[in-house]
Amino acid sequence: MPELPEVETIARALREGGRGAGPIVHARVRSACVLWPPTVAEPGPRAFERLAQGRVITGVARRGKYLLLHLDAGWTALVHLRMSGDLQVLPTEAMLPRHTRLYWDLDDGRRLVFDDPRKFGRWWLTQNPQSILAPLGPEPLAPDFTPQALAQRLRGRRARLKALLLDQRVIAGIGNIYADEALHRAGLHPLRPANTLSPDEIAALWQALRQVLQEGIARNGASIDWMYRGGEFQNEFRVYGRAGQLCYTCGTPIQRVRVAQRSTHFCPRCQPWPSE
DNA sequence: CCTGAAACCTGTCTGC
DNA sequence: TGCAGACAGGTTTCAG
Numbered sequence: 001m002p003e004l005p006e007v008e009t010i011a012r013a014l015r016e017g018g019r020g021a022g023p024i025v026h027a028r029v030r031s032a033c034v035l036w037p038p039t040v041a042e043p044g045p046r047a048f049e050r051l052a053q054g055r056v057i058t059g060v061a062r063r064g065k066y067l068l069l070h071l072d073a074g075w076t077a078l079v080h081l082r083m084s085g086d087l088q089v090l091p092t093e094a095m096l097p098r099h100t101r102l103y104w105d106l107d108d109g110r111r112l113v114f115d116d117p118r119k120f121g122r123w124w125l126t127q128n129p130q131s132i133l134a135p136l137g138p139e140p141l142a143p144d145f146t147p148q149a150l151a152q153r154l155r156g157r158r159a160r161l162k163a164l165l166l167d168q169r170v171i172a173g174i175g176n177i178y179a180d181e182a183l184h185r186a187g188l189h190p191l192r193p194a195n196t197l198s199p200d201e202i203a204a205l206w207q208a209l210r211q212v213l214q215e216g217i218a219r220n221g222a223s224i225d226w227m228y229r230g231g232e233f234q235n236e237f238r239v240y241g242r243a244g245q246l247c248y249t250c251g252t253p254i255q256r257v258r259v260a261q262r263s264t265h266f267c268p269r270c271q272p273w274p275s276e
Numbered sequence: 277c278c279t280g281a282a283a284c285c286t287g288t289c290t291g292c
Numbered sequence: 293t294g295c296a297g298a299c300a301g302g303t304t305t306c307a308g
Binding site for chain 2: 294295296297298299300302303304305306307308
Binding site: 002003006065080081082083084118120121122166168175176177178221222224225240262263 | 299300301302303
């Protein structure tokens with residue numbers, strides 16, 4: 001599910017209310033319960049339960065694909081949803097979702113639930129979130145992420161464009177869907193070595209990245225298959241998941257190749273290999 | 277620096 | 293209906 005727009009959608013719902021629940025800011029954690037210990041990366045599961053107890057949630061933020069739950073006393077819970085994680089706010093008496101890995105009971109009769117079928121998601125409870133977030137590249141929607149900033153991140157890199165877009169140290173928050181969609185909108189072949197882009201091509205990529213992420217957020221993210229979560233951006237896909245179907249722009253069949261272990265979708269005509 | 281493979285997991289879908 | 297295989301929005305680690 002979760003790339004930047006999906007995580008932003010969840011953060012916004014927790015901060016301002018939405019998805020059928022009010023905001024969790026100002027609520028106090030009455031107790032914490034870890035059902036699948038490997039979910040907690042730091043500290044150990046029992047310490048996590050003990051340290052979370054009694055904390056007040058003071059704010060909710062996002063950095064890349066990480067969700068930040070700011071707590072009082074200098075603590076922060078970092079959540080990474082990975083492939084299948086989801087956060088929900090439910091009444092304490094509601095039945096737990098089938099794949100609940102941990103939950104916080106709040107002092108207002110609600111429960112913050114982390115549901116994660118594939119068990120890849122991770123939580124950290126720390127007083128030094130920077131120690132985990134430091135390697136991340138710039139936020140692509142921040143005002144200082146200019147075309148020049150993007151050019152600087154790609155400079156001297158010979159790796160394929162698609163691989164670099166997925167590298168969180170290069171830019172934070174881009175995943176497989178938004179990488180493919182941005183490359184199509186920019187008219188760039190996913191296998192292009194990053195250091196072969198002209199300034200115009202970098203500007204086009206910058207524009208496409210911002211546009212696709214902003215539109216994703218505006219549509220509350222994308223919903224796919226059984227991982228439905230209420231977003232609508234899947235209706236705007238031009239290449240992702242459309243292998244063999246015709247490009248909306250030129251009618252050429254969309255191709256699928258494997259890049260950096262990930263399915264990569266592109267239009268061979270709109271995203272030509274430069275050599276002709 | 278770069279690529280690919282494997283590992284961490286469960287669920288869904290397709291084809292035989 | 294059963295079953296094998298492929299596939300899935302992510303990241304880390306390791307070999308070459």
